Structures are given as structure tokens and as C-alpha cells.
Amino acid sequence: MSSSSPIMCAVADLTEQAKAIREATSKSLMARDMYTEQVVFQLTGVLKSAQEQVHKALLAYRDVGSLPDNKLAAVNGLGKLDAQIQDAMRALRKDQSLMFRQSSRAAFRSGVYRGIEEFASAQMPFYRDLTPDGIDKLTTSVFTLIDTDVLDFMTNYNLVLVGDVSRELESGIKRTILSGITTGKGVREIVRDMGMVIENKESFRNAGSKVFTKAQYRMEMIARTEVLRAHNQGRIKFHREVGVQRLEWMTMEDERTCPVCGGLDGKQFDIDKFPSIPAHPRCRCCALPIVMCVQAPEGFVQSEEHADDGT
Ligand SMILES: [Zn+2]
Numbered sequence: 001m002s003s004s005s006p007i008m009c010a011v012a013d014l015t016e017q018a019k020a021i022r023e024a025t026s027k028s029l030m031a032r033d034m035y036t037e038q039v040v041f042q043l044t045g046v047l048k049s050a051q052e053q054v055h056k057a058l059l060a061y062r063d064v065g066s067l068p069d070n071k072l073a074a075v076n077g078l079g080k081l082d083a084q085i086q087d088a089m090r091a092l093r094k095d096q097s098l099m100f101r102q103s104s105r106a107a108f109r110s111g112v113y114r115g116i117e118e119f120a121s122a123q124m125p126f127y128r129d130l131t132p133d134g135i136d137k138l139t140t141s142v143f144t145l146i147d148t149d150v151l152d153f154m155t156n157y158n159l160v161l162v163g164d165v166s167r168e169l170e171s172g173i174k175r176t177i178l179s180g181i182t183t184g185k186g187v188r189e190i191v192r193d194m195g196m197v198i199e200n201k202e203s204f205r206n207a208g209s210k211v212f213t214k215a216q217y218r219m220e221m222i223a224r225t226e227v228l229r230a231h232n233q234g235r236i237k238f239h240r241e242v243g244v245q246r247l248e249w250m251t252m253e254d255e256r257t258c259p260v261c262g263g264l265d266g267k268q269f270d271i272d273k274f275p276s277i278p279a280h281p282r283c284r285c286c287a288l289p290i291v292m293c294v295q296a297p298e299g300f301v302q303s304e305e306h307a308d309d310g311t
Contacts, residue, residue, distance in 0.1 A: 020122035057084035111234020172211030246290040
């Protein structure tokens with residue numbers, strides 16, 4: 001930060017300000033979680049269509065007799081089936097890569113946006129005067145400062161993780177088919193053994209370890225964790241840009257008893273020494289900015305009339 005940015009210090013009551021920021025942060029976590037659900041929903045959708053494609057390819061064998069009953073058809077058919085499975089998996093990987101690329105960027109940007117919006121709703125000087133459009137413009141100006149290498153690294157890391165899941169899914173599908181054939185199962189039974197993508201979360205918990213259900217479970221876990229990682233990084237990026245020096249680890253109600261995060265709850269760190277967040281898969285904790293004085297991001301002026309506010 002250059003010294004040319006206006007510095008605005010909380011004038012009134014610091015305790016009141018801290019309380020307002022804490023409240024604004026808790027409130028904005030709901031928006032964050034809604035976005036995560038949206039990403040999970042989309043990913044579930046592409047996995048579901050891959051599952052339908054594989055099931056359909058397999059069920060087509062009812063026309064030529066079930067695989068185990070017709071050895072010749074089985075041998076001839078397997079090559080074709082194999083190609084169909086590979087097609088479905090290729091399409092799945094392509095869609096997922098695209099989604100993870102988009103959602104990492106979007107979650108990072110929304111982290112910046114929420115960070116600004118929280119200051120606005122906590123009535124911080126300068127920020128309280130921002131219009132929604134102003135928040136958006138400010139988000140863009142912070143977002144252009146990001147180190148794209150870091151974002152790319154994060155995205156590529158996610159792609160490796162989901163790539164592992166889809167490779168495991170592919171070999172799981174093949175394993176299920178082969179073991180079905182060798183134990184004399186019918187096509188319908190093999191399809192059942194593969195399991196399916198589940199939309200009802202209640203039955204999801206008891207769904208066991210069938211290949212599609214397992215893939216869904218792991219994919220969902222990666223999406224939840226990584227969307228939150230990008231979101232947290234975006235928020236912290238914003239805080240660093242405006243001169244926040246300390247952050248407090250803030251757990252959600254249900255994370256307070258987590259062995260990893262429970263002990264971190266309420267602890268304060270220098271912004272550069274803040275532990276890696278999320279701390280574990282599905283960790284929903286966030287970083288609460290400890291604010292004394294803040295700056296408007298360098299070079300950002302919303303409009304003439306607001307330029308002198310709070311200085
Ligand atoms: Zn946590």
C-alpha cells in the first residue's frame with residue numbers, strides 16, 4: 001500500500017465496531033454457504049448425467065442377452081462398452097474441470113466482495129457510503145491485483161483432486177462390471193451394484209460405498225472445501241490490501257467442538273501468520289478482521305463526492 005491512500009480510523013467505540021464487524025461477517029457466511037451449495041448442485045448434476053450415460057450403455061445389453069449369459073456377445077460387447085464408459089468419463093472430467101476453474105475464480109472474487117460488503121454493513125467509514133455498484137467496482141479493482149499464479153495453482157490442485165476421483169470412479173465401474181460378469185450377475189444387478197448419484201441428502205448418509213455414491217461423496221467434499229478455500233483467500237486478500245493487520249479465527253457454531261478448529265476459535269494472528277484455512281475437509285471456519293484503521297484500496301475513488309469521506 002502506498003501512503004497516498006486515505007487512512008480511516010474508527011472514531012467511535014472500538015468495541016461497538018468489532019461487534020458490528022462480527023455480526024456482518026456471520027451474516028455474510030450465509031451467502032457464502034449458499035454459493036457453495038450452488039456449486040455442489042452443479043457438480044452433482046454432471047456426475048448424475050455421467051451415471052445415467054453409463055447405466056444406459058450397460059442396460060442396452062439386455063437386447064443382446066445379458067452379458068454373462070452370452071459369452072461371445074460379452075467379449076465383443078465389452079470393447080464397445082469400455083469405449084462408452086471412457087466417453088462418459090471424458091465428458092465428466094471436461095465438465096468438472098470447467099466448473100472448478102469457474103468456481104475457484106468466482107469464489108475468490110466473491111470473497112473479496114463479501115469482505116467489502118461486511119465493512120459496508122458494519123458502517124465502517126468510506127465503506128458505508130458505497131453503493132452496490134461501488135462495492136462491485138471496488139471488488140474488481142482488488143481482484144485485478146491478485147496473483148494469478150496463486151489462483152491457477154489452487155485451481156490446478158483442485159483439478160488433480162477431482163481427476164483422482166474420476167479415475168477411481170472409472171476403474172470402479174469397470175471392476176463392478178467384471179466382477180458382476182464373473183459371478184454371473186445380470187445387467188440390472190450390475191447397474192444396481194454401481195450405485196447412483198443421490199439427490200436426497202438423508203439417504204446419501206447411508207448410501208454405503210457403491211462407486212457412484214462414493215465418487216459423489218468425495219467430489220462434494222472437494223467442492224465444499226475448495227470453494228471455501230478460494231473464498232477465504234479472496235477475503236484475506238482484501239483485508240491485506242486495506243491494511244488489516246490481525247485476523248481472528250472464527251468457527252461456526254457446529255465447528256466449535258471440532259478437534260482441529262475448536263482450539264483455534266477466538267485466537268488472533270498476524271495476517272501473514274494466519275493458519276491455512278480451511279483447516280480440514282469440510283471446515284467452515286473463517287477469518288474475522290480485527291480492525292483499527294483501514295484504508296481505501298489504493299487508487300480507488302468511487303466518485304468525487306465520496307472521495308473525501310472519512311479522511
Ligand atoms: Zn474449521
